[in-house]
Every structure is written in C-alpha cells, then in structure tokens.
Amino acid sequence: METLGNIGIVIGTFLAMEGVAWLTHKYIMHGIFWFLHRDHHQKDHDDFLERNDFFFLIFAIPGIVCLALGNFYNYPIALHVGIGITLYGICYFLVHDIFIHQRFKIFRNTDNWYFKAIRRAHKMHHKHLNKQHGECFGMLWVPFKYFMESKKTKAA
Numbered sequence: 001m002e003t004l005g006n007i008g009i010v011i012g013t014f015l016a017m018e019g020v021a022w023l024t025h026k027y028i029m030h031g032i033f034w035f036l037h038r039d040h041h042q043k044d045h046d047d048f049l050e051r052n053d054f055f056f057l058i059f060a061i062p063g064i065v066c067l068a069l070g071n072f073y074n075y076p077i078a079l080h081v082g083i084g085i086t087l088y089g090i091c092y093f094l095v096h097d098i099f100i101h102q103r104f105k106i107f108r109n110t111d112n113w114y115f116k117a118i119r120r121a122h123k124m125h126h127k128h129l130n131k132q133h134g135e136c137f138g139m140l141w142v143p144f145k146y147f148m149e150s151k152k153t154k155a156a
Contacts, residue, residue: 006080013084014091018140021092025137029055034131041129048103059089096122096139116150118142 029037029052040052063085070079099107099115100122110116121142128134136142 006076009077009080010084010087013081014088017085017088018138021088022138024059026134030131030134030137038131041126056089056093059085059092063089092139113147113150117146120150121146 033055036051036054038052039050063082066078066082066085068082069075070077070082095118097103099110100119102108110119118140121136121138124146125134125136136146
C-alpha cells in the first residue's frame with residue numbers, strides 16, 4: 001500500500017507542476033523575470049542557448065533539494081516529490097525544447113491530435129513578442145479549443 005501512495009505522490013506532483021509552470025510562466029517569466037525570458041520570444045540572436053535557459057536551473061533547484069532530502073535524510077515524501085518534479089522537467093524539455101521549438105531536429109512531424117494541439121497553442125503564445133497580451137501559458141494542458149481544432153483537422 002505504501003508503494004501506491006508513493007506513486008500517487010509522484011503522479012500528483014507531476015500534475016501539480018503543470019499548474020506551477022503555468023503560474024510561473026504567466027506571472028514571473030512574463031513579469032519580473034521578463035529580462036530572462038524575452039529572448040525566447042524575440043529571436044534576435046543566433047545562439048543555441050538563450051537567457052531563458054536559466055529557468056532550467058531555477059526549476060531544477062526544488063527537485064534537487066527534494067531528491068537530496070529524500071535520499072540523504074530519509075524523507076520519502078520529499079524523494080517522491082523530487083521524482084515528480086524531475087519527471088515533469090524531463091517532459092518539459094522533450095515537449096517544449098525538442099518537439100515544439102526543434103532545438104534538436106527530431107520529432108518534427110506528427111499526426112497526433114494531442115501534439116498538434118500543444119504545438120498550435122504554443123505557436124499562439126509566441127505570436128506575442130512582448131510580455132503583454134500573452135495566452136496559452138501551459139505546456140502539457142492547453143485551452144480546450146486547441147484540442148478540438150486538432151481533432152477537426154485530423155477528421156478532415
């Protein structure tokens with residue numbers, strides 16, 4: 001029974017991270033830390049790395065702290081929260097940086113309605129070149145209309 005609880009903590013943390021990512025993206029990245037996030041919206045550079053990449057480090061810190069607390073100080077809840085945060089970070093990298101932004105030229109084409117929806121929503125997010133008037137701040141869950149649009153284009 002303890003194993004199911006631990007799996008539940010990992011899954012619950014992973015799901016909660018979508019809300020954390022949405023809130024952070026909308027209110028922090030498009031707010032006080034716009035100076036780090038701006039280059040992600042304004043492609044006026046040819047560098048592979050962006051200032052925006054510092055957010056990987058910022059978001060990794062809570063996961064690392066939780067993993068360390070769990071491993072070295074025997075706090076199993078912290079360990080499983082850290083696993084959930086880390087798994088979300090891996091998904092974020094795969095979906096956002098590799099699939100959506102094609103930082104590595106793999107996973108270019110898809111006919112999957114879910115992936116089409118998140119790609120389209122992210123494209124709508126990036127149509128705004130400044131920090132105001134943004135939309136679609138999530139990564140794995142986007143407004144329902146994008147899922148409906150992608151299902152319609154698949155059926156057509």
